[in-house]
Amino acid sequence: xxxxxxxxxxxxxxxxxxxxxxxxxxxAEESISKAIWALKNQDAELAxxxxxxxxxxxxxxxALDNACMHFAARFQPLGEDLRAVTSIMHMAVDxxxxxxxGGNIAKVAAELADKELIKxxxxxxxxxxxxxxxxxxxxxxxxxxxxxxxxxxxAMDDMMDDLEKQIMRELLLLMMERPQRIExxxxxxxxxxxxxRGGDHVTNVAERVIYILTGKTVKASAFxxxxxxxxxxxxxxxxx
Amino acid sequence: xxxxxxxxxxxxxYYDSARVLKDITFDVMEKQVTxxxxxxxxxxxxxxxxINRMNxxxxxxxxxxxxxxxxxxxxxxxxxxxxxxxxxxxxxxxPNPFPMSIYDNVAYGPRLHGVKQKDRLDETVKQSLVGAAxxxxxxxxxxxxxxxLSGGQQQRLCIARAIATEPEILLMDEPTSxxxxxATARIEELVRELKKRYTVVIVTHNMQQAARxxxxxxxxxxxxxxxxxxxxxxxxSPEDKRTEDYITGRFG
Numbered sequence: 306x307x308x309x310x311x312x313x314x315x316x317x318x319x320x321x322x323x324x325x326x327x328x329x330x331x332x333a334e335e336s337i338s339k340a341i342w343a344l345k346n347q348d349a350e351l352a353x354x355x356x357x358x359x360x361x362x363x364x365x366x367x368a369l370d371n372a373c374m375h376f377a378a379r380f381q382p383l384g385e386d387l388r389a390v391t392s393i394m395h396m397a398v399d400x401x402x403x404x405x406x407g408g409n410i411a412k413v414a415a416e417l418a419d420k421e422l423i424k425x426x427x428x429x430x431x432x433x434x435x436x437x438x439x440x441x442x443x444x445x446x447x448x449x450x451x452x453x454x455x456x457x458x459x460a461m462d463d464m465m466d467d468l469e470k471q472i473m474r475e476l477l478l479l480m481m482e483r484p485q486r487i488e489x490x491x492x493x494x495x496x497x498x499x500x501x502r503g504g505d506h507v508t509n510v511a512e513r514v515i516y517i518l519t520g521k522t523v524k525a526s527a528f529x530x531x532x533x534x535x536x537x538x539x540x541x542x543x544x545x
Numbered sequence: 546x547x548x549x550x551x552x553x554x555x556x557x558x559y560y561d562s563a564r565v566l567k568d569i570t571f572d573v574m575e576k577q578v579t580x581x582x583x584x585x586x587x588x589x590x591x592x593x594x595x596i597n598r599m600n601x602x603x604x605x606x607x608x609x610x611x612x613x614x615x616x617x618x619x620x621x622x623x624x625x626x627x628x629x630x631x632x633x634x635x636x637x638x639x640p641n642p643f644p645m646s647i648y649d650n651v652a653y654g655p656r657l658h659g660v661k662q663k664d665r666l667d668e669t670v671k672q673s674l675v676g677a678a679x680x681x682x683x684x685x686x687x688x689x690x691x692x693x694l695s696g697g698q699q700q701r702l703c704i705a706r707a708i709a710t711e712p713e714i715l716l717m718d719e720p721t722s723x724x725x726x727x728a729t730a731r732i733e734e735l736v737r738e739l740k741k742r743y744t745v746v747i748v749t750h751n752m753q754q755a756a757r758x759x760x761x762x763x764x765x766x767x768x769x770x771x772x773x774x775x776x777x778x779x780x781x782s783p784e785d786k787r788t789e790d791y792i793t794g795r796f797g
Contacts, residue, residue, distance in 0.1 A: 311794060383756065384782075384783060384789045384792040385793055386793050387781055520781070520784075521782070
């Protein structure tokens with residue numbers, strides 16, 4: 306029998322870590338997709354299923370974290386291997402957070418399932434489409450070691466911001482018309498904000514992919530359209 | 546403030562017609578630990594030996610280029626090689642105490658350089674053994690043979706012997722490769738301590754060791770200096786693909 310070299314063993318273990326990241330990404334994406342689907346179709350049962358899956362995502366994220374520590378202890382990795390294992394630990398946090406967001410949206414979906422919606426949901430599902438596309442791209446870039454593909458994720462985050470602003474304007478109008486709508490409109494606003502945050506986490510994942518592959522730290526903002534100072538008000542709003 | 550102590554300028558080393566070092570140019574900073582890494586036969590030990598002209602002992606060896614220590618070219622004509630080697634101490638892979646007492650091992654260098662007074666020698670021996678973190682273990686048996694010590698103690702004795710002539714530079718050629726992990730840890734601790742007073746250049750095959758103890762790392766491959774940078778950068782995001790491949794164990 307051919308002896309297994311340390312390098313081969315390391316690569317096999319790293320491939321397993323990678324597989325776990327992809328699985329975690331898939332679960333997080335499913336969680337958030339199903340939650341939006343449940344919200345749009347007022348499907349309380351589906352919302353409850355999403356919530357029930359939350360623990361599985363947490364468990365996988367924890368297992369991934371442990372596997373990374375074992376990997377580091379076993380191989381004392383350097384260079385690209387070191388960048389990979391530390392980045393994977395960060396990615397696990399980002400992806401798990403996206404999974405949590407699915408849970409948060411599912412709670413809103415469950416609450417609104419038996420209420421009349423103040424408007425048909427169009428742009429929120431659009432945000433989900435963009436987010437899903439961002440996630441697929443970031444994870445495919447990770448899977449296929451493609452730094453250029455990872456960079457494509459950054460510009461997509463601009464679309465998320467545009468859609469979120471559009472939703473905000475629309476819901477503000479609806480609230481001004483009839484203050485009774487404020488409660489539900491606020492919930493929907495939170496959903497849009499949550500999706501936008503999800504986009505930020507996917508951006509982090511894409512940044513990490515580039516770091517693993519090139520050793521360079523990139524800022525997503527360098528790939529996004531320049532923001533006029535007036536738009537930075539959004540950040541202030543967040544901090545409040 | 547970082548200050549250059551050793552400066553290699555276009556150094557080529559030949560053994561007969563074989564060129565084992567190719568145009569090596571880089572600076573070693575004062576009171577830092579500089580690690581030289583690379584696969585066997587890459588030239589790292591040969592380079593180390595250029596710094597104190599140890600290659601002079603090999604008849605077929607020929608050095609081109611300049612190595613400046615404190616601004617003076619050690620390969621210029623008229624250099625006092627004995628004085629150079631006093632200024633550049635060396636520690637080898639296998640501990641090699643002389644077959645004499647612990648005291649005489651450490652006093653050997655100073656005596657060679659003309660120190661005769663007993664009290665001055667006593668003081669030098671003590672300070673050197675303290676500096677090598679060995680004093681407490683041997684202070685009551687200075688007259689016993691150095692070869693009776695454990696491997697790790699013998700290596701620290703050799704370090705004491707090397708610093709007894711008060712060099713500026715300490716060269717270490719894989720100083721822990723023959724030691725167990727505990728003895729290795731003590732030497733590594735000692736190296737961190739030594740850099741407060743000396744400039745250390747260390748050849749090591751253990752990359753984790755280079756990562757642990759050095760400030761800068763130079764990667765040699767087939768006689769070329771491939772990359773030289775701050776150690777954290779070298780072991781996380783090296784610029785050269787060959788460095789990356791070596792430190793991740795893809796070859797070498």
